[in-house]
Amino acid sequence: MRYTLILGFVLFIVGLWGMLTRKNLFKIVIGFSIIDTGIHLIIVTIGYLQGKTAPILDKMVTPGNAVQKVVDPIPSALVLTAIVIGLAVTALMLSYIVRLYKHKRSLSIEDYRELKW
Amino acid sequence: MIKRILIIAILFLIVVVFLPFMKNIVLKDSLNSLSSDYVETSSKDLKAANIVTGVVVTFRGLDTLGEVTVLFIATAGVGFLLRRKHEKSGKIKKRPASEILSTGASFLFPLVILFGVYIFLHGHLTPGGGFQGGVIIASAFLLLLLSNIHFQFNHTILHWVESLSGAIYVLFGLLGLILLGSFLDPRFLPLGTLGKLLSAGAIPLIYSFIGLKVGSELSNILDSLRGAEE
Numbered sequence: 282m283r284y285t286l287i288l289g290f291v292l293f294i295v296g297l298w299g300m301l302t303r304k305n306l307f308k309i310v311i312g313f314s315i316i317d318t319g320i321h322l323i324i325v326t327i328g329y330l331q332g333k334t335a336p337i338l339d340k341m342v343t344p345g346n347a348v349q350k351v352v353d354p355i356p357s358a359l360v361l362t363a364i365v366i367g368l369a370v371t372a373l374m375l376s377y378i379v380r381l382y383k384h385k386r387s388l389s390i391e392d393y394r395e396l397k398w
Numbered sequence: 399m400i401k402r403i404l405i406i407a408i409l410f411l412i413v414v415v416f417l418p419f420m421k422n423i424v425l426k427d428s429l430n431s432l433s434s435d436y437v438e439t440s441s442k443d444l445k446a447a448n449i450v451t452g453v454v455v456t457f458r459g460l461d462t463l464g465e466v467t468v469l470f471i472a473t474a475g476v477g478f479l480l481r482r483k484h485e486k487s488g489k490i491k492k493r494p495a496s497e498i499l500s501t502g503a504s505f506l507f508p509l510v511i512l513f514g515v516y517i518f519l520h521g522h523l524t525p526g527g528g529f530q531g532g533v534i535i536a537s538a539f540l541l542l543l544l545s546n547i548h549f550q551f552n553h554t555i556l557h558w559v560e561s562l563s564g565a566i567y568v569l570f571g572l573l574g575l576i577l578l579g580s581f582l583d584p585r586f587l588p589l590g591t592l593g594k595l596l597s598a599g600a601i602p603l604i605y606s607f608i609g610l611k612v613g614s615e616l617s618n619i620l621d622s623l624r625g626a627e628e
Contacts, residue, residue, distance in 0.1 A: 290420055294409055301405045330427060336437065336449035337525065338592065344441035351449065353433045354440075358453040362465040365529045365612065369472035372619050376479040 285326045292319030304389050306378045310371060317367045321360045328356030445589045446522045446598040454527065455601050455608075459571065459582030466564065466611055473615045473622075480622045495545045503545030510538035518609030522598045528605040532612025539617045543624055551621045560614040563607040570604050 292315055299312030329352050334342060336351040378388070385392055429437065440452030454462050495503075518531030542549050574583035584604060590597035 286420055286423065290416065294413065297412065298405070298409055301408070302402075327423065330429070335525070338441055338447040338449070344592065347437050347441050347449070348429060348434045351429075351437060353429055354436060354449045354453050355433055355458075357450045358458060361450065361454060361527070361529060362462060365533065366465055366468055366472075368533070369469045369615075369619070372623070373472045373475045373479075376476045376623070380479045 283326055283329075285322055285329075289319045289322030289326060292316070292322065295319075304391055306381065306388050306390055307375075309390065310374050310378065313374065314367070314371055317363075317371075321363060321367075324356045324360050324363075328353035441592070444584065444598055444601065445592045446601055447593050448522050448524065448527075450525075451522045451527050451601060451605065452598075455522075455604050456582060456584055459604075462608070463567070463571065463582075466567070466608060469612065469615050470560075470564070473618050476619050477622045492547045494547055500545045503541045507538050507542055510541065511535060514538065514609070514613065518606050519602060520595070521605040521609075522601045523593060523595070528608030529612055531609040532614075533616060535609070535613035536616030536620060540620055543620060551617065556614050556618060556621075559610055560618065563610040563614070567604060567607045567611065570600055570607070574600070 296312045296315030296319060299315060300309050303309055333352045334350055336354040338347060342350045382388060436453055436457055437449055440446050440449045444452050444456060446452035514531045514534035517526040517534055518528045521527030571582040573586055575581045577586040584599035584601045587599045589599050
């Protein structure tokens with residue numbers, strides 16, 4: 282088991298705990314971002330191969346020996362787009378918070394009865 | 399109290415469910431067949447030195463198109479939620495930026511834009527690409543917004559860049575479909591030699607348009623967020 286895998290899992294749990302226990306809407310969004318980071322870390326770790334290099338060709342990594350020398354490029358490609366999407370989704374959530382604040386002048390989730398569980 | 403116990407129970411259950419997966423992940427020392435095929439094809443047929451770019455733009459190009467669409471929808475959502483009300487006049491008086499910030503911003507702005515363009519033009523050679531380059535360009539505009547309180551985006555240009563780059567991206571995909579029989583196949587342009595700027599067919603062009611699209615979308619988000627203040 283790799284340490285980065287454990288770290289990603291711990292980040293996921295911490296983020297989920299934050300989302301479930303915090304009352305402040307901004308802190309819930311921060312919890313979401315921490316979950317996001319944890320999942321990215323896990324995906325990248327799954328694609329990593331011990332002792333291999335980035336999937337970019339240069340003098341050492343030629344088309345002939347690339348298959349033996351590089352890590353899995355697919356998880357990297359997935360995470361690359363996921364980071365930008367995470368950014369956009371975070372921006373969307375924050376603008377929801379701004380709207381909610383304008384509506385009720387409160388950042389505590391307890392004041393929004395419809396969202397209460 | 400019940401809530402707290404429930405939360406702890408949920409977290410404990412998640413750990414119980416996922417821990418076996420984490421333990422059973424086998425440490426492989428070679429690529430699986432799909433990845434090794436991607437690596438082979440990307441370096442030999444596409445001549446893209448950055449294999450991740452080959453995967454993002456070509457093999458999973460449809461996926462990337464979907465992600466750009468998600469980005470567009472998120473931007474539209476932010477713009478809708480934070481739309482400005484023109485009739486409101488009670489504006490907060492803003493303090494102009496300090497001498498250091500405004501001088502530094504006007505010095506750095508062209509350099510940051512240049513760096514962003516470099517990142518997405520060399521997406522098929524070095525780490526980087528349209529998404530990263532687009533974010534860097536948006537950060538240049540953020541610098542400008544912070545340093546100059548009177549700065550206004552030209553919405554006509556922003557919208558035209560955004561729409562045109564998205565449309566041209568789809569157009570390139572359709573060109574690949576018409577000329578070579580598969581959507582987003584970049585080989586309808588000459589492939590060139592591996593490692594040169596003009597190589598990998600249409601990949602640099604497609605990635606540049608993705609970069610412009612991401613840059614303009616994120617600038618749009620910044621503009622909406624600034625308009626949100628009362």
